[in-house]
Amino acid sequence: MNIFVVNSGSSSIKYQFFKMPSVQPVCTGLVERIGQPTAAIIHKVNVNGAEQTVQLSLYLADHEAGMLEIEKLLTDAAIGVIQNPDEIEAVGHRIVHGGEHLSQPTIITDAVKEEIKRIFPLAPLHNPGHYQGIQIAQKLFAKAVHIAVFDTAFHQTLPEKAYRYAIPQSYYDDYGIRVYGFHGISHQYVSGQAAQYLNKPDAKIITIHLGNGCSMSAVKDGKCIDTSMGLTPLDGLIMGTRCGDIDPSVLTFLMQNTGCDGDQLSNLLNKQSGMLGLTGCSDMRDIKALMDSGDTNARLAYDMYAYRIKKYIGAYTAVLNGLDAIVFTAGVGENAALVRQMVCHDMDYLGIRLDEAENEIRRSTTHEINTADSRVKILVIPTNEELEISNQCVELMQNVVCC
Ligand SMILES: Nc1ncnc2c1ncn2[C@@H]1O[C@H](COP(=O)(O)OP(=O)(O)O)[C@@H](O)[C@H]1O
Ligand SMILES: CC(=O)OP(=O)(O)O
């Protein structure tokens, strides 16, 4: 089955084309820095085991512009992997927020699209891009079945004590205000890989997904029991442009004292805060360069970023009543050795000891970076949300055909 998977992040589009059941993608790609002055596309094609790479730098205003470029590359006369878009049988779309009603893989109908649109306010950095992505993909791949796979699904196993907020019950009953949790496709994939690596299906694992958006999950017996993002992907860790945990009184204070309204607050906390608010840059590579040049704000931001992760490791070790492994994943988690080093520093009490030399080595597969005497394994595992989505699409299609 020819499956094209689209993973729209807040700042990027990742994509992979699979001829399932083969899990080796025919082509993969990454469109980065959408909306910034220069976006970058890296498109890799696998031709009989040999890899061909195309790199482009251009301005891409939004996710729709990104999708149009991707379609050109897929059908390109020289390096294209299909001749005609109709060869794609299914398109799997990563959808960050499905709200109360959507969490399992779902064939995208007009009603599903409307629901994704209705809850734009719950994922303002993501659902608008997903919606745009679906609209354009439905035009480009008109013959394909389009399937939504939700970031919230893996967190459906949270116990009520973890997913409820301590506000009157009516807000939960009437508005569905609760913790949903996000990056579930990634947390599910890397925790599964870690359990396999440890050869321990009932392992106690903390997964740390650090991309532009950042979140952590506590996973026991393959099930998520707590996670750091909440009603929306704003809560928890410090992120590229999002503040993470904050005293809600900051919002009422700002409303009462500066006269700003809900939209302005949402914009402030989602798009102008986090590392961007602290340093003027949202990309960890740029912030590292600032820090290396002696910028004290960048140093403080790095300290705050790592400190917040440390606090969640402590909390989740308590929640799990023990810890077999912590897993770093996604753009920052896989690539930023300094972040891993700062997070793991002074964690001996919890049995976490980093091998500093091993931490500096970059690998493209599961990599153990703890010392031999560390009680807890420290793993770097490249996430593969696209493969997870592709597998879930195949499962859904098989069920549809069966029933
Ligand atoms: N070599 C690197 N060193 C440090 N950070 C990196 C590196 N490569 C990528 N990143 C970080 O990864 C982030 C993007 O991660 P990714 O998981 O692709 O994000 P998203 O899916 O949220 O768009 C960038 O904002 C950048 O800060
Ligand atoms: C949920 C979320 O924040 O996703 P991303 O990190 O891909 O922006």
Ligand SMILES: [Mg+2]
């Ligand atoms: Mg992402």
